[in-house]
Amino acid sequence: MTVMKFLIVPLVLVAFSCNICESFELERKDFESEKSLMQLYKRWSSHHRISRNANEMHNRFKVFKNNAKHVFKVNLMGKSLKLKLNQFADMSDDEFRNMYSSNITYYKDLHAKKIEATGGRIGGFMYEHANNIPSSIDWRKKGAVNAIKNQGRCGSCWAFAAVAAVESIHQIKTNELVSLSEEEVLDCDYRDGGCRGGFYNSAFEFMMDNDGVTIEDNYPYYEGNGYCRRRGGRNKRVRIDGYENVPRNNEYALMKAVAHQPVAVAIASGGSDFKFYGGGMFTENDFCGFNIDHTVVVVGYGTDEDGDYWIIRNQYGHRWGMNGYMKMQRGAHSPQGVCGMAMQPAYPVKY
Numbered sequence: 001m002t003v004m005k006f007l008i009v010p011l012v013l014v015a016f017s018c019n020i021c022e023s024f025e026l027e028r029k030d031f032e033s034e035k036s037l038m039q040l041y042k043r044w045s046s047h048h049r050i051s052r053n054a055n056e057m058h059n060r061f062k063v064f065k066n067n068a069k070h071v072f073k074v075n076l077m078g079k080s081l082k083l084k085l086n087q088f089a090d091m092s093d094d095e096f097r098n099m100y101s102s103n104i105t106y107y108k109d110l111h112a113k114k115i116e117a118t119g120g121r122i123g124g125f126m127y128e129h130a131n132n133i134p135s136s137i138d139w140r141k142k143g144a145v146n147a148i149k150n151q152g153r154c155g156s157c158w159a160f161a162a163v164a165a166v167e168s169i170h171q172i173k174t175n176e177l178v179s180l181s182e183e184e185v186l187d188c189d190y191r192d193g194g195c196r197g198g199f200y201n202s203a204f205e206f207m208m209d210n211d212g213v214t215i216e217d218n219y220p221y222y223e224g225n226g227y228c229r230r231r232g233g234r235n236k237r238v239r240i241d242g243y244e245n246v247p248r249n250n251e252y253a254l255m256k257a258v259a260h261q262p263v264a265v266a267i268a269s270g271g272s273d274f275k276f277y278g279g280g281m282f283t284e285n286d287f288c289g290f291n292i293d294h295t296v297v298v299v300g301y302g303t304d305e306d307g308d309y310w311i312i313r314n315q316y317g318h319r320w321g322m323n324g325y326m327k328m329q330r331g332a333h334s335p336q337g338v339c340g341m342a343m344q345p346a347y348p349v350k351y
């Protein structure tokens with residue numbers, strides 16, 4: 001694990017400085033004719049090693065052209081936000097939603113009903129009276145955040161966000177950074193819906209009942225969900241003592257929490273600007289989509305020439321965004337925050 005830590009930290013440090021690594025540049029001449037657009041599509045397919053069968057090419061090419069035009073247009077607007085034609089460029093909105101989105105609202109409501117019925121174990125807000133909040137923090141630099149993961153073709157963001165928040169609080173409390181098993185949560189947490197969706201709060205409840213969660217090596221990810229196998233037994237498990245919600249629609253409260261540990265947030269993600277995010281500041285004027293259907297983890301905050309920002313850790317692999325991360329505007333006019341990120345943040349508690 002020590003070796004892993006040394007490998008991961010340098011990768012993480014370059015995250016914001018290397019936002020056009022591996023980029024796929026678009027030029028005006030790519031848009032001159034159907035022929036040049038088809039060439040662009042082929043170049044994109046080989047860049048991403050994506051092969052499509054001839055039957056679906058026609059529709060996919062149509063989708064691709066619209067997305068390529070959107071990306072090119074936004075990048076000429078002179079905004080801080082930059083988009084890129086990533087691995088999602090020829091997927092229709094429906095396809096993207098079916099594959100990646102998670103039925104957050106449904107499982108959140110289900111969870112709320114259970115809490116009402118059973119009392120639940122959710123705590124208060126331990127950071128309410130925190131003071132001396134630093135003006136910036138980046139948990140990646142403190143070695144509390146693992147390398148970017150990839151949820152693949154499965155609506156498992158909720159398990160990834162819960163696990164990432166637990167990995168971080170475990171590192172903060174024990175100084176040991178381990179990678180934990182999203183798959184165990186997907187397969188064994190019957191409160192939630194596996195690849196169809198779920199909610200991080202119920203995943204935290206599951207971990208409390210399940211003697212924690214095992215390490216990734218004991219129960220590796222396979223982009224699907226199935227039988228629960230108690231691999232690794234009681235060996236190498238990370239446990240939590242509870243979880244708490246950050247007061248809703250209150251970015252200052254969220255800042256107090258993130259000053260102490262990374263926090264899971266639910267957001268809207270189906271919009272084209274979010275899907276194709278490539279770098280720069282993602283603001284409340286950019287398009288996230290209309291439904292809260294995704295979860296990510298806030299791993300820090302700060303201020304730079306673009307203004308106040310949050311550091312958002314996604315799990316779409318390192319090719320999305322800035323090596324897997326997004327810089328998101330902090331202090332939006334809307335109390336819900338950009339993409340609704342301040343609506344229902346939560347974090348695991350570990351003593």
Ligand SMILES: *[C@@H]1O[C@H](CO)[C@@H](O)[C@H](O)[C@H]1NC(C)=O
Pocket residue numbers: 103106
């Ligand atoms: C969420 O899950 C419920 C229960 O399975 C289902 O009825 C509903 O249609 C789902 N919603 C979406 C947006 O997938």
